[in-house]
Amino acid sequence: MLPRTEIDGRPPTADELLAPALFNYGHVTVMQIRAKLVRGLDLHLARLDSANRELFGEPLDPERVRRHIRHALLDTSDATVRVSVFRGASVAVMVTVRPPADAATTPQSLRTFAYQRPAPHIKHTGTFGQLFYRDLARRDGFDDALLLTSSGHVIETSIANLLCHDGDTFVWPNAPALPGTTMQLLRRAGMLAERRPIRCSDLPSYRAVFVTNSHGIAPVGRVDGLRIPLNAGITEVVTGLYESIPWEPI
Structure with missing residues (x-):
């Protein structure tokens, strides 16, 4: 059932949610998934890596991000996926899977x-x-x-x-x-x-x-x-x- 959230590939504990809940410091990217495909994946991964270097002083492994997205999707084919990166004890990757969204059709x-x-x-x-x-x-x-x-x-x-x-x-x-x-x-x-x-x-x-x-x-x-x-x-x-x-x- 959506929405669904995981931190580093597993359901978060209350303690793990304290850092993103109490300290509004981190970076994100949001993508639309259709049939488990995405447009511009390399741009999303580059955005996350660049922001991570600037905010936390270290790179963010793109394969780590991809692995966590795939795991959070489970059998969901179409979705809005938000990847949030924050630092608790270490840099953590939070993936939230929500229903898909399309562009407005009216002006x-x-x-x-x-x-x-x-x-x-x-x-x-x-x-x-x-x-x-x-x-x-x-x-x-x-x-x-x-x-x-x-x-x-x-x-x-x-x-x-x-x-x-x-x-x-x-x-x-x-x-x-x-x-x-x-x-x-x-x-x-x-x-x-x-x-x-x-x-x-x-x-x-x-x-x-x-x-x-x-x-x-x-x-x-x-x-x-x-x-x-x-x-x-x-x-x-x-x-x-x-x-x-x-x-x-x-």
Whole structure:
């Protein structure tokens, strides 16, 4: 039955859960599993290893991570898998298996907030700010929060990168955001894109805007009170690129 959590390949004891419960210091990656296959496994493993070196001063064996994911999945074929790494007596790998999640099929609405994640290049466990602003956005009827710099430039949403298209090319915000795995997979699939500073007020001038994360790609239809154009042709191009990305075994 899901959700299911293991630490280092076994059900956790209460004592083992104390470190992640009491000390919000660690790093994570989240992936979608279908038929026990995943997109961009090497990117997830590289993310974990890089963050582990930066936070804990030691590498993280990718085969150890793969082994723990396979063990936690058991006979589950389709799932959302979150790998969390923290340090108790030593560095521990916690794998949580939850039901699968797909990208939204309806245009997303975003509410803006001036907030920048600390150490934004790391997908870390310090998510209070993201969740706080996401929940404020949802209370006001929006799907997610769009985070801005103090100067009003777009960074990312609480859980996704923002991708724009100006009619000629794709554009990522030139801001201190997490380099998402879907962002990197689209580049690997051949998507040419530029990085530019993007103000929130610029967004309606783009032909299309999307959110991208491990769930996939979804169009954005509104930011605050601004209507964002929807473009079926551009949507078909970017989703086609994403669907061309191969799945690989864990």
